[in-house]
Amino acid sequence: MFVKIKDILAGKYPDGEEVQVGGWVVKNRSSGKIVFTVIRDSSGEIQVTTKKGNVCDDALREADALSLEASTIIKGKVRTDPRAPGGRELVATDVKIVGASRDYPIFGEGHNPEVLLDLRHLHIRSKELVAIMKVKDSVLSSCREWFRASGFYEVTPPIIMSSSCEGGSTLFELKYFDEKAYLSQSAQLYLESLIFGLEKVYSVTPSFRAEKSRTTRHLAEYWHIEGEMAWVGLYEMIDMLEQLVSYVCNKTAEERHEELRMLGSDPEYFKNLKPPFPRITYDEAVKILQADGFDFKWGDDFGTHEERQLSMHYDKPLFITEYPLEVKAFYMKDAGNAKVLNVDMIAPRGFGEIIGGSERETDLALLEERIRKQGEDPAKYGWYLDLRRYGSVPHSGFGMGAERLVRWICNQEHIRDTIPYPRTISRFNP
Ligand code: 4AD
Ligand code: MG
Known part of the structure; x- marks a missing residue:
């Protein structure tokens, strides 16, 4: 089915071989006749060049319409190009949009950390x-x-507890049917x-600490x-x-x-x-x-x-x-x-x-x-x-x-x- 971008960059497929990649758009720049797209999958990023003449008009339109974080399936031929980031690119033979993405809310640098956490x-x-x-x-x-x-x-201890391990001050309490129970602080x-x-x-296991302080090293739920x-x-x-x-x-x-x-x-x-x-x-x-x-x-x-x-x-x-x-x-x-x-x-x-x-x-x-x-x-x-x-x-x-x-x-x-x-x-x- 899909090959991994990392394997293309590592030279697993020779120049000219046609491969198919599924991924998401990192960047897209189009001049109408030629579209440069960077896509990523879980393994890496690669540049894709879609040119009028190499693909049908529908595919060129799809490439042109790719926007930040849209998902796409791209067929293309591997080409070594020292100018491409990673040293190889794909010359598209077919481009399809799978899931559109309009006005992706995280664009560019310098976002407020709280905004990014809301958009986690x-x-x-x-x-x-x-x-x-x-x-x-x-x-x-x-x-x-x-x-x-x-x-x-490896064993699987309980998470719901009847008593504390690390003292009462950081216990999360929960209603356990008609009784009081606690989330585990430690197994x-x-x-x-x-x-x-x-x-x-x-x-x-997850452990829970009702830490009242804001620090850069405390979570209320950690592994x-x-x-x-x-x-x-x-x-x-x-x-x-x-x-x-x-x-x-x-x-x-x-x-x-x-x-x-x-x-x-x-x-x-x-x-x-x-x-x-x-x-x-x-x-x-x-x-x-x-x-x-x-x-x-x-x-x-x-x-x-x-x-x-x-x-x-x-x-x-x-x-x-x-x-x-x-x-x-x-x-x-x-x-x-x-x-x-x-x-x-x-x-x-x-x-x-x-x-x-x-x-x-x-x-x-x-x-x-x-x-x-x-x-x-x-x-x-x-x-x-x-x-x-x-x-x-x-x-x-x-x-x-x-x-x-x-x-x-x-x-x-x-x-x-x-x-x-x-x-x-x-x-x-x-
Ligand atoms: O030092 P702690 O509280 O020790 C115990 O819970 C023992 N009962 C463990 C044991 O002997 N089995 O916690 C152990 C480690 C800490 O050293 C720290 O790395 C991490 O758990 N830890 C936290 N990590 C993220 N957020 C918190 N609020 C943490 N509290 C402890
Ligand atoms: Mg400790």
Whole structure:
């Protein structure tokens, strides 16, 4: 049926061969007797020249009438032409309009971002957003490759929950028949239950956070890549995380070199990113911040500014371990010194936290006490606490925000462009 534009540009078809392409109009310029059209499909863009004499009058009229974002089927002969963008063009032998497009509302540069977000259902075809979606596809599939090759099973945890995993302040509530339920913030607690049969599990699910602040790195709905492993301690998990992140960056940069360049990222950096990544403790991080003149006291959690400052000292992702117990979630294992056995991975150049993980607390009494301290009733976590009653084992797990990772790899200012339809405090439409 249709050939792909990328294959024409790559020389898969010799000059003079007639091919058929289905695509959308990027540009059209006509002088009546000759029409120059640029069309795109999912693989690339190519110039089409339609000349009176080469095609019937109907086809010439159709070519002449092609307008921005109209869909079209073009038959044409491949021709090498160094002046054409990409080095090859199609000399049309037939042109048909499939779906007309009148007054396409996104034309030229310099649109207000809010207007583009209102038009997201159309803007989603733009070169930049398409490139980012291709990168995301590579990121997600290379994550899955890594997990499978490392002995993990993919599982499908629930999204509707009866209790919180990451604290009540960012929970989305919903009416569940006659009861109250919540949208998942994390699959973690369920993944913990699944390690008893499968040992190493992972999931890729939407997570929901009712984030009240407007930032360039928070979404209300994001895709969460989470792993959980039996018999694995914190430091062994960190070794695995640097393998995972390197693999995903290397593979994505290999597959999406052109897209990353076009987006203003540096594919060579991501292609060559290798373990080991630097590791510091929370205590060391506090000292670095204080030496840099930050008014930061031990016991606080790092915010955007602190993470940015810390990441400026390294050109690789940075692991920060052992945060104060007080600021972290109830399930993180008590290290015995007012700290927990946790890790955050902070991306370089100010891109901030990409991974949060920890070894899990296995002591039933300690867990109950920490749940109570968070102002919640341990009875609500009955099933979770059962996991500590029946064959508990040391285990660790982590969560990685797919959009945070894609934002860093694509060098994007704003996280909203790493998801087709961003949901934020001020938007859930279209
Ligand atoms: O650090 P978080 O809150 O950790 C958890 O949810 C753990 N239960 C995960 C686990 O151990 N299974 O979230 C994990 C990651 C963050 O590091 C960040 O990349 C991403 O999820 N994330 C967000 N991404 C986009 N928008 C938001 N509002 C996000 N909140 C967290
Ligand atoms: Mg976190």
